[in-house]
Amino acid sequence: MLEVNGLSAGYQGNDVVHDVAFRVAQGEAVMIIGSNGAGKTTLFQALCGLLPPSSGEVIFEGSDITGIPAERIARLGMRFVSAARHLFPRMTVEEHLLLGAYPHKPDPKTMSIVLDLFPRLAERRRQHAGTMSGGEQQMLAVGRALMSKPRLLVLDEPSTGLAPLLAKAAYEALDVLREQGLTVLVTEQQVPLAMAFSDRGYVLENGFIRLEGTTEQLAANPAVRSAYLGVT
Amino acid sequence: MTANILDGIVLGLQFGLLAAGLTLIYGLGGVLNLAHGQIAVTSAMTVAFAIDAGVPVVLAVGLGLLAGGFFGLLLDLTILRPVYRLRGEARVLLSLLLTLGVSFIVDGYLNWRYPLKTLNIYIGGGAIDILGVPMRRGSLVASAITLLTITGLFVFFRSTSLGRAIRSVIEDEAGARLIGIDPKQMLRLILVLSGVLAALVAVTRSMVAPVDTQSGLSITVFALIVTVVGGLGNVIGALLAGIILGIVNVVAADLIGSYISLILLLVAAAVTILIRPAGLLGVKE
16 A cells, blocks of 8 residues: 655755665554654655655555655545644634545544544534643544545654553554554554554664564564563 | 724724735745735726726726736736745745835836826715714725625635635644645635735725825735734734724824824834734734
8 A cells, every 4th residue: 555665854965764665555554663763753754745755765555656745645545643733723623624624525424433433522623722632632633634534544653742541542543443444554652552553563763674574573572672662 | 083983993994904915925825915005006006997998887896806816816926936935034035025026116117107097986875874973985885895805704714615724724834734735725825815805905995085006005014014913824813903003093193193193003013012022813933
């Protein structure tokens, strides 16, 4: 579904991620784990089109989308939820969800699926996004992305800024979406959360992919265990 | 006094509409359009010449609105292109300089070719009493059109998906792009809309007082003051500031003299900025 080859990207000519390659197949949940500063967010920005990559290629459902601007990528059936969330502070929850479907008419069925998944959003329909808690904002960012009925959802550190219980709840919601057949790619530094959720994963260190494998393989790897799972 | 306040409100709503256009362009694209008044005047002249050529007034007004929208589109397609390549402060400054240049060219041309041309749409019929004050019919029609337009704008921005998409770009440009909204397209649309609004203000002004070829600069200055007082990027703030400054303007002109009213407007603007640096309803960044 998504195939990335030799991708390098960075700011002002200084690449932060180098020669990154990975793929996500239909129906899979894939994680890219790494510590703070490993380049996860830069990689995410290059994928979603907010940052033009300096080299490499990104192929989504067979077509080359390398360097295409974010607003066009978003219309191809792949949606991105940034760690910064990028909500609209003075717009209501309902307006976010309606806009998620833009430029199409919001589908009432999708709306009710989203509101079933996040009942908090239903309670806060008329509230402005800027006045909501971090957990609610995360739900809204995911809900807004889902309104377009994406085939691939890409999340950048969904646990950012969330208390442990809320972070867990965020992943539980993602589990539900997976069961409904959504393909998910997630970057995460809270590795245990991502491991419980994903089928396969890649380890990003200093901008390079160092390791890859199924979640079981990675969980059994001594380097991964000591660096990310706190096991010595 | 009531008459002054009513006049002030009418004038203020028109200021507000002018400022709404400026503030939207700034909020969406970080661009300050100093040719705003010249768009209004060019549209007014389009209406005046169309009427001279025998076109019925309503149709002529339609042509004027089209001209305003087209002027906005033209700015987007030509002079603002290099501006769009810049970010932040440089972007505001270059937009300011280039549109100021456009305003000089338009002013110069109009004053050279048509120094005496004015638009004055006369609405006949006697005065009508509002709150015990006889109001001229032209002034009432002007306010009705202005109020209707403001209502239309609110409906557009609150209840249509295009209106919401435009607001989302003002709120968070990256967020809008991530859900498939093209900020450049929205900005182009707003430049056209603000051009139409400027034309509409020129037309409604001309129902109360003549609009001549020299009015461009003062229209821009009024709009800019109102925009700053209302808070850059805030439409409701612009309308509110328009009404307040409209009343200040008319009352000051009546009590002291019109020569002093512009100074008072500037004082009111300066005081607002001192007390609330982000404007009446502006949000601190």
